[in-house]
Amino acid sequence: MRKTTKGKGFLGAVLVTITVAVLMFLLTGALLTGYFGGDTEPFATGVVLFFALLYLAVALGAIISLYRRWKEIQGGEEDEAKRY
Structure with missing residues (x-):
């Protein structure tokens, strides 16, 4: 198990957001x-x-x-689960 998520926390979030947003926009366009x-x-x-x-x-x-x-990453909390 890795001890840090330095530099790894935001790329996955961006890729998922882009994928979901593009799929929803395409679905909306196809529906309309x-x-x-x-x-x-x-x-x-x-x-x-x-x-x-x-x-x-x-x-x-x-x-x-x-x-x-x-905003979480900018605030210094890269992995929110580390607090628990």
Whole structure:
């Protein structure tokens, strides 16, 4: 087991955040393109927009988590589990 995470804590967080955000944006784009490319119904439009906002909220949550992780690392706490 390694004793330090110096330089290792942020790269993984960035890669995961980019992956999740890109997948959520692609999923949102595919959902909206697929739905609005054909006939639309008012109730279904609301459901599609709800799920589109849900996917965007997941992407935003991942970005906020990355920002918080960056602040932790800047504050000197590279591995939060070391405190326990």
